[in-house]
Amino acid sequence: MYKIGEFSKITELSVKTLRYYDEENILTPSYRNQENLYRYYNDDDYKKAELITLLRDLNFPIIEIKDVLSIYQNNADLSYILEEKKVMIKEKILEERALLRRIDLCINPKNKENESMNYEIEIKVIPSILVTTIRYQGKYEDVGKYIGDIYKNIKGNANGAPFNCYYDEDYKEIADIEVCVPTKKKITNSIVCSRVLPTIKAISAVHHGPYNELNKAYKAILDYAKSNNLNCTTPSREIYIKGPGMIFRGNPNNYVTEILVPIEVKE
Secondary structure, three states, X not given: OEEHHHHXXXXXXXXXXXXXXXXXXXXXXXXXXXXOOOEEEOHHHHHHHHHHHHHHHOOOOHHHHHXXXXXXXXXXXXXXXXXXXXXXXXXXXXXXXXXXHHHHHHHOHHHOOOOOOOOOXXXXXXXXXXXXXXXXXXXXXXXXXXXXXXXXXXXXXXOOOOEEEEOOOOOOOOEEEEEEEEEOOOOOOOOOXXXXXXXXXXXXXXXXXXXXXXXXXXXXXXXXHHHOOEEEOOOEEEEEEEOOOOOOOOOHHHOEEEEEEEEEEOO
């Protein structure tokens, strides 16, 4: 058995760190003297400390180290975990590269496409339409999954571009969204249902470019509504005239999305 000072020396972990790991239930000493509360460590603790040191050197945060320790049994387990970590790092690299591109665009705004897009605003009457839908409460980025689920269930009966109906008046972390695909016939099961959306009068703007810039189209629509004494209502629609494929996202600058916001004339 090793006293905490001795264990600190052979593991190259400071006493302060060992106490912290004990408090966090990451590396608990095998024996604790109940009279003086001194910590004592054994060879199994030493092996665990080696694993923790390795994970720390590989930049695993505390929450991940805890998770590894809860499932680790041998080096074969560690191999699987490290392969998963590699995938996570690669995904993080892609996210960081995307962030760098966004920063570059802020530094050099003249290079940014669609920055000063002039939207052609129209008032349209949108006729009623038969759609097959999934309505859910969740995140905006989950839309693609639900669109895929609808296409799997309607098979060859699609009859137009997919679109979303947004029932919230403002931005929500957990949004009320109805994913819709126009269909040739009614299709209802445990996953999807078909219904007829009513005729609406709406302000329309067509956005060319990535989805993270759709807010510019919404601003143009709201500015038009205010200038013309129109009251915007819900649900708004985003019609994905041209977007990513089912597997590859393609060039987001080529996406075409029509925004429809229902309106009423103010009294």
